[in-house]
Amino acid sequence: MSSVEYRYVTKSYDGGATHALAGLTTEIDDGAFLAILGRSGSGKSTALRLLTGLEDPDSGELFLDGIPLRGVKAHERGVGMVMQMPALVTHRSAGGNIRLPLEFAQTHGDEIAERLAAEAADLHIASLLKKRPGQLSGGETQAVQLARALISRPRALLLDEPMARIDHEVRSRLRGDILRLQARHGVTTIMATSDQADAMSMADSILVLDDGRLQQLGAPLDVYHHPINTAVARFLGEPGMNIVPMQVVDEGAVRAYRRGALRLPAWADAAGRYLGRDALVGIRPEDIEIVTPDEGRVSVEVDRVESTGSASIVRIDLDGEPLLVRHTGVPPRPGARIGLRVDLARLHLFDPYSEAAIHHPAI
Numbered sequence: 001m002s003s004v005e006y007r008y009v010t011k012s013y014d015g016g017a018t019h020a021l022a023g024l025t026t027e028i029d030d031g032a033f034l035a036i037l038g039r040s041g042s043g044k045s046t047a048l049r050l051l052t053g054l055e056d057p058d059s060g061e062l063f064l065d066g067i068p069l070r071g072v073k074a075h076e077r078g079v080g081m082v083m084q085m086p087a088l089v090t091h092r093s094a095g096g097n098i099r100l101p102l103e104f105a106q107t108h109g110d111e112i113a114e115r116l117a118a119e120a121a122d123l124h125i126a127s128l129l130k131k132r133p134g135q136l137s138g139g140e141t142q143a144v145q146l147a148r149a150l151i152s153r154p155r156a157l158l159l160d161e162p163m164a165r166i167d168h169e170v171r172s173r174l175r176g177d178i179l180r181l182q183a184r185h186g187v188t189t190i191m192a193t194s195d196q197a198d199a200m201s202m203a204d205s206i207l208v209l210d211d212g213r214l215q216q217l218g219a220p221l222d223v224y225h226h227p228i229n230t231a232v233a234r235f236l237g238e239p240g241m242n243i244v245p246m247q248v249v250d251e252g253a254v255r256a257y258r259r260g261a262l263r264l265p266a267w268a269d270a271a272g273r274y275l276g277r278d279a280l281v282g283i284r285p286e287d288i289e290i291v292t293p294d295e296g297r298v299s300v301e302v303d304r305v306e307s308t309g310s311a312s313i314v315r316i317d318l319d320g321e322p323l324l325v326r327h328t329g330v331p332p333r334p335g336a337r338i339g340l341r342v343d344l345a346r347l348h349l350f351d352p353y354s355e356a357a358i359h360h361p362a363i
C-alpha cells in the first residue's frame with residue numbers, strides 16, 4: 001500500500017507525433033481509489049503503463065510512496081495490473097496463471113498454495129482453477145486476472161477498463177468484488193474507464209482526462225455538479241449535459257436566453273456579461289420535463305426518440321442544435337408536438353470562447 005504521484009508526466013509516440021499524455025500531475029493517497037475517466041485514446045492506458053514500468057515517460061517523474069520510480073525495474077515496483085486485453089498464458093490453467101507472480105518471486109510452494117486458495121475463495125473462483133483460459137467467460141477471465149494481480153500483495157493495483165467486455169449482469173458483481181477486495185487489502189487503486197457509471201459508482205475520486213490532459217479531479221458528485229468546462233459537462237451523465245449556444249437578451253425587467261423556440265429566463269448574474277451575444281447554456285437532460293404543448297412554456301417538435309426501456313432520450317432540434325431530454329414516462333413519437341418545462345434553477349453557464357464554467361446552480 002502506497003501513495004502514488006505523477007509529476008509533469010509527458011509521453012508521446014511516433015517520434016512525438018502522438019501526444020498520449022501531456023504534463024499529467026496528480027497525487028493519489030495511500031489506500032484511495034481513483035478512476036481515470038476519458039474517451040478512447042485520451043491516454044488512460046498510457047498513464048497506467050508508465051506506472052508499471054513497462055514504458056518510461058519522455059519527461060516528468062512518477063513516485064510510489066515519495067520514492068522516484070525512474071530506473072526501478074517493473075518487477076521491483078510492486079505494482080499489479082489487470083490489462084485492457086486479457087493477458088493470461090494460454091497453456092497454463094487459471095490457477096497456474098494466478099500463481100505466476102509468486103513463482104517468479106521464488107515464493108515457497110506451501111505459501112503459494114495457501115495464498116492461491118485464499119485469493120480463489122475471495123473471488124469465488126475455486127472451481128475454475130483447473131480450467132484453461134480459453135474455457136473461461138469474460139467475467140471469469142477478469143476475476144482470474146484480478147486474483148493474479150492481487151496475489152503478490154501489490155503496493156498499487158491498476159485496472160485497465162476491467163468491465164469493458166463484460167455483460168451487464170456479471171458487471172455489477174465484478175464491481176462489488178473489486179470494491180470489496182480493494183477495501184479488504186486497503187490497496188491504492190487506479191482504474192481506467194470510459195464508462196462514467198463505473199467511475200461514479202466505484203471511485204473515491206475521478207480524474208477526467210481528455211487528449212492526454214487532466215481536465216478535472218474531484219469527488220464523483222462534485223465533478224458531476226460542478227464540471228469545470230464543457231468537455232467534462234458533456235462527458236458525465238447519461239446522456240451528458242446539453243451545451244446549447246443561446247443569445248442573452250434583455251427584455252425590459254428580465255433577462256433571457258434564447259434559441260429557436262426556446263426562451264428561458266436567465267437568473268444567473270453572470271449572464272449579464274454576455275448581453276446581446278451568445279453564451280453556452282448547460283442543461284442536464286434530466287432537468288427538462290416533457291408536458292403537453294399548452295402546459296409548457298415552449299412547444300417544440302420531437303425529432304428522434306431512443307428508448308432504453310426504463311427511460312427514453314427524446315431529441316429536439318433547436319435551430320440546428322440538438323437538445324436531449326431524459327424522459328421516464330411513455331415516450332412521445334417522432335414528429336409529435338410537445339411542451340417543455342426546464343428547471344431554471346438548474347442551468348449552468350459556460351463561456352463561449354474558453355468553454356470554462358462561469359456559473360453552476362447551488363446544489
Ligand code: ADP
Pocket residue numbers: 013014018019020038039040041042043044045046047
Ligand atoms: P486510452 O487508453 O485512453 O484509450 P491510450 O493511452 O491507449 O488511450 O492512447 C493514447 C494515445 O496514444 C492514442 O492516440 C494512441 O493511439 C496512442 N498510443 C498509445 N500507445 C501507443 C503505442 N504503443 N504506439 C503508438 N501510439 C500509441
Ligand code: MG
Pocket residue numbers: 041044045046084160192
Ligand atoms: Mg486504453
